[in-house]
Amino acid sequence: MTRSSWITYLGNAAFCFFLLGSNAHAETVNPEKQEMQFSYTTNGAADGSINTYGNNSxxxxxxxxRVQIGDSSLDRNINGVGIYELKLMNQNLRGARKLAELLCSSKDTTSGVPISDLYTAKCGGEMRSSYVRDFSRDVASKIADLVDSLTxxxxxxxxxxxxxxxxxxxxDREKxxxxxxxxxxxxxxxxxxxxTPDKWDVRMGRRMAILGVNGSQVNSPKDKFALALAGQSLVNPEQFxxxxxxxxxxxxxxxxxxTDSIEKFSAGEYNLNAGTFMDIEVVGIQSxxxxxxxxxxYKNPTRVTFDRDYPSTPQEREQWEATHRQEMSWQPVKPGETFAEDGLYRAVRTNSSTHRSLQLVPFKTGAVATTDRVKMLMxxxxxxxxxxxxxxxxxGSAPTPVTQYSFETIEETRQFCKxxxxxxRSGRWLPRIREGWGTGYRYDLAGIVTMRHGQTMPAVKGAGDATDWEWVGA
Incomplete structure (x- = not known):
């Protein structure tokens, strides 16, 4: 749909809404004041297409x-969404009259106001609809202040x-x-x-649905908590x-x-809130x-205490790595870019996603990806x-010390095993045989095995003590 058709559509819809509202309140509104009709919609359209956020108007x-709040995710002072109705009096009535007057101001197409908000207004007995950016900066600024006040x-x-x-x-934490x-x-x-949230569309895109929980530690705001719920399993489906x-x-x-879509967090007491991007239907009222x-x-967060870090067990780490691997699959570190986090990384040719390395390379946060050619086994x-x-x-996780200065490694982050x-750690393991001091390793590609955490690593035939296993991914 083109920009002009969206303006026409929204303008006509708003006008019909106003007519319905006028009829509903005809007995209490005098003819002079009944002529005041206008609307202002934020996030309603951007460059000719509906915004991924809700509409505020x-x-x-x-x-x-009437005030409609369909977008409050970035406003800490407003929670929820809804429609409110108020009979204007005194200062609010004067503000509305001033806003109606401003919306009928002359246009200034050279103003360069970077706002895509829409408006409709009854000016001289006729309805006008357009973008607020058509006005001068001074008029647009006054309009914004009055809209905030009336909202x-x-x-x-x-x-x-x-x-x-x-x-x-x-x-609640479960197994x-x-x-x-x-x-x-x-x-x-x-x-x-x-x-129900398990049915929501969670594919990346402009209509992606979101339901999540986030927050920070009560006494350590830098320690964060976050988990995702949209698209996860519904525990009480019998109710729906x-x-x-x-x-x-x-x-x-x-x-x-x-849910198993959880970010890492440290043990402690947290203030948590929920947030969502979703589609709803309100029955019985036009909106x-x-x-x-x-x-x-945000003024009344949910207080939750976690007695241990996440992940803190082999099962939790395996679960976290699987989720994080999926999240990171569309965030490759390209040549010359900086690694944002520690980990074991797989090389993928820049001109072919099917050319992937067998082995993994550890990188630290802040390291810079090479721009040179790289030679690795497929x-x-x-x-x-x-x-x-x-x-x-x-x-996956790179070998991680038990504590910051410890020489011991968290067992389920080991890259090599005897x-x-x-x-x-569960996944595929590649046998490597030392060929001599200072001469490197020979890899037995036919000997790759898939193991589960807790199983006993097999011996490598004919290799003696000069061998170990290298983890090459889940």
């Missing part, structure tokens, strides 16, 4: 103000016609992940429905047999999800509350090597 018909008035003093809130009920309960609350007058949550007015539901984004109340184990420029993909020892 205000609209006035006569003396009635705050509607939220603070208006009636909640529609209101959807999110809160974190609990986070193979975390059990998280989130509560959705409808404190408005209209039913709200949406798909059709995969849809239906929230009655003044009602709430608790959705329980099992553009479809795509919405919001968070729980991952398929056929003995052929590639030779050329490469980028690097994170594959035959007969307990396998420190």
């Amino acid at each position: 205000i609209s006035v018909s006569g003396e009635i103000l 705050n008035a509607g939220i603070q003093d208006g009636k909640k016609l529609v209101k959807l809130d999110l809160s974190l009920a609990s986070v 193979d992940g975390f059990l998280v309960s989130v509560r959705f609350t409808n404190s408005g007058d209209y039913p709200i429905k949406f798909k 047999p059709d995969g849809e949550a239906n929230l009655a007015p003044r009602g709430s539901i608790v959705i329980k999800l099992k 553009s509350l479809v795509r919405v984004d919001f968070h729980s109340d 991952e398929n184990g056929n003995g052929i090597s590639f030779d050329g420029p490469v980028q690097w993909l994170w594959e 035959p007969g020892a307990v396998c420190p």
Whole structure:
């Protein structure tokens, strides 16, 4: 849809909305004031296409103000989304009249105002609709101040016609992940429905759905906590047999999800909040509350204590590495770029994603990826090597000391292991045979084995003591 058609569409929709509002309140609005009709929509469109965020808007018909909040994810003072209605009086009424006047100002196409917000206004008996960037900077600035003032008035003093809130009920550690309960609350007058989070589209893109929990330690704000819930397993599906949550007015539901998508964190006491980007349907009232984004109340976070780090067991590390590997699969470190984190990395030819190295190379945070040609054995184990420029993909944890200055290594991060020892990490292992002091290793590509953590590493036939195993990935 083109930019002009979007403007026409939104303008006509707003005008119809105003007419409905005027009729509904005709008995209390005098004819002079009934003529005041306008709307202002932020995040409604950008360069001719709908924004991935929700819509925030205000609209006035006569003396009635409606405020719609569909995008509050970046506003710490507003939680949830909804529609508020307020009868304008005194200073708010004067502000609305001034805003109506400003929206009918002459256009200044040379102003260069970098705002894609939309407006409609009744000017001289006719409806006008366009972008706020058509006005001068001075007019656009005054409009923004009045929009903020009326928005705050509607939220603070208006009636909640529609209101959807999110809160974190609990986070519990389990053997193979975390059990998280989130509560959705409808404190408005209209039913709200949406798909359960396990059904959400989590593919990267402009319509990607998000439901997550994040926060920081109470006494150490630099220590963070984060986990993802969208697309994870629903623990209580019997409550939602059709995969849809239906929230009655003044009602709430608790959705329980099992997740293994967790970032590393340290033991301690945390203040946690929930946030989401999602699609909803409000039944029984006209609105553009479809795509919405919001968070729980930052003033009342959920306090959760974790008695140990994550990951802190072999199973947790294996789980974390699998999730992190997937997250990092679209973030290769290209030649000349800096490594953002420690790890074992696999080389991938810059001109062919199928040319991948068999072995892994450890890199430290801050190291710079070489711009030289790299020669390494191919991952398929056929003995052929590639030779050329490469980028690097994170594959797993590099050998990590137990404590900062310890000489001991966390067992499940070992890259090498002796035959007969307990396998420190699940995955594929390549036998390497020392050919002599200072002459390097010979690799037995036919001897690659797949092992599980805790199994006994096999002996390498005919190699004696001059051999060990090298981990080459999960």
